[in-house]
Amino acid sequence: MRYCTRCVYPETSAIKMTFDEEGVCSGCRVAEEKEKINWDERKERLRQILEKYRSKDGKNYDCIVPVSGGKDSTFQTYLIKEVFGMNPLLVTFNHEFNTRKGIRNLANLVEKAGVDHIRFTPNPKLIRKLARLSMRKMGDMCWHCHSGIFTYPVQIAVKFKIPLIIWGEHGWSDLAGMYSHNDLVEMTQRCRREWGLRGFEASDMVDNEEGISMEDLKPFTYPTDKEIESVGVRGIYISNYINWNAKKQTEKMIELYDFETAEQERTYNCYENVECFHCGGSHDYLKWLKFGYGRATDHASQDIRLGRMTREQGIDMVEKYDGKRPSDLDIILRYLGMDEEEFVACVDNMRDPRAWGKNDKNEWYLKDPVGNHRNDPGVEDVRLPVKERNDFILTSKWKEDKHVLM
Numbered sequence: 001m002r003y004c005t006r007c008v009y010p011e012t013s014a015i016k017m018t019f020d021e022e023g024v025c026s027g028c029r030v031a032e033e034k035e036k037i038n039w040d041e042r043k044e045r046l047r048q049i050l051e052k053y054r055s056k057d058g059k060n061y062d063c064i065v066p067v068s069g070g071k072d073s074t075f076q077t078y079l080i081k082e083v084f085g086m087n088p089l090l091v092t093f094n095h096e097f098n099t100r101k102g103i104r105n106l107a108n109l110v111e112k113a114g115v116d117h118i119r120f121t122p123n124p125k126l127i128r129k130l131a132r133l134s135m136r137k138m139g140d141m142c143w144h145c146h147s148g149i150f151t152y153p154v155q156i157a158v159k160f161k162i163p164l165i166i167w168g169e170h171g172w173s174d175l176a177g178m179y180s181h182n183d184l185v186e187m188t189q190r191c192r193r194e195w196g197l198r199g200f201e202a203s204d205m206v207d208n209e210e211g212i213s214m215e216d217l218k219p220f221t222y223p224t225d226k227e228i229e230s231v232g233v234r235g236i237y238i239s240n241y242i243n244w245n246a247k248k249q250t251e252k253m254i255e256l257y258d259f260e261t262a263e264q265e266r267t268y269n270c271y272e273n274v275e276c277f278h279c280g281g282s283h284d285y286l287k288w289l290k291f292g293y294g295r296a297t298d299h300a301s302q303d304i305r306l307g308r309m310t311r312e313q314g315i316d317m318v319e320k321y322d323g324k325r326p327s328d329l330d331i332i333l334r335y336l337g338m339d340e341e342e343f344v345a346c347v348d349n350m351r352d353p354r355a356w357g358k359n360d361k362n363e364w365y366l367k368d369p370v371g372n373h374r375n376d377p378g379v380e381d382v383r384l385p386v387k388e389r390n391d392f393i394l395t396s397k398w399k400e401d402k403h404v405l406m
């Protein structure tokens with residue numbers, strides 16, 4: 001198995017990546033661009049885009065910011081409202097896998113930012129059916145979550161005639177280097193379907209066995225081209241215009257907006273996935289079962305690129321966290337009505353043969369973990385100085401008796 005010689009990404013990466021002649025992955029190469037970009041000029045470009053869309057008579061909102069209440073959407077809201085003085089409408093698709101802390105963070109964001117907010121909750125019975133179906137179809141129970149998040153704000157943009165949607169980070173570029181920052185890629189239906197929805201549109205989720213009809217799937221049905229064009233809906237990724245640094249941004253949000261972090265089971269980083277039970281848990285565990293790596297690989301790779309840890313330290317983190325069975329698995333098994341054997345069997349034929357093999361006892365084993373690649377030829381470890389702190393702030397300000405608005 002091939003691993004990047006700079007970070008800890010394997011070639012089985014869920015998002016396609018490439019390796020150059022030095023064995024460095026496309027994610028690392030795109031991250032290098034950040035050092036060379038004139039971010040002041042980019043920020044000015046963003047300002048010009050925002051001005052173009054600012055409501056002329058103040059009768060409508062200036063833009064939509066899709067929010068989950070996580071660290072990124074908290075920062076996006078702060079930036080758009082406080083730094084650029086826009087009047088955004090916040091839109092949340094409720095994926096229904098919420099943690100209490102996530103609900104608190106979202107309510108807190110709306111209150112602290114002092115903005116209007118729409119939160120849409122789809123039929124919970126439908127969500128359970130979709131979770132079961134997507135588990136069987138794609139080995140992941142979270143299709144509804146990705147699909148809703150990338151569809152509902154666009155529906156609201158059309159309904160309320162608010163053309164500009166401000167998305168946060170282009171995650172696929174940041175992790176795997178799918179696009180360069182210089183491409184200024186924007187959110188489109190194609191990018192949503194291929195990467196957010198794993199190629200499955202709402203129409204693919206009609207299912208007689210689960211009793212799901214096209215009518216049930218309204219919240220997941222993307223507006224037509226005609227509707228999009230009539231409003232001129234455009235979705236920009238703010239990470240193309242701002243030098244995105246999730247950790248620094250989160251620290252700022254802890255300070256200014258009282259954002260709360262939470263300890264995670266499958267990674268050392270405590271500010272990601274605070275709002276969802278399963279995203280950093282079972283959902284990520286499935287990624288490990290399929291591709292042989294998990295969140296700790298994602299986080300360590302990003303932190304190595306930012307000079308927060310060495311590759312050696314990154315490998316230690318991967319070994320400590322990636323294979324861990326998450327405790328939320330018991331919750332999702334009850335929810336889906338499956339036992340663990342059935343759940344794991346859903347991904348049996350999706351396991352990447354480069355990562356997984358079977359031993360004499362017919363048990364799966366990881367063929368070539370990253371620990372075997374500490375001293376690969378070309379490994380750059382010693383050349384990367386640690387430039388930033390790598391301690392992660394764990395906050396616990398919130399008490400159960402605090403007032404939660406939603």
Ligand SMILES: [Zn+2]
Nearest residue numbers: 004007025028
């Ligand atoms: Zn890399």
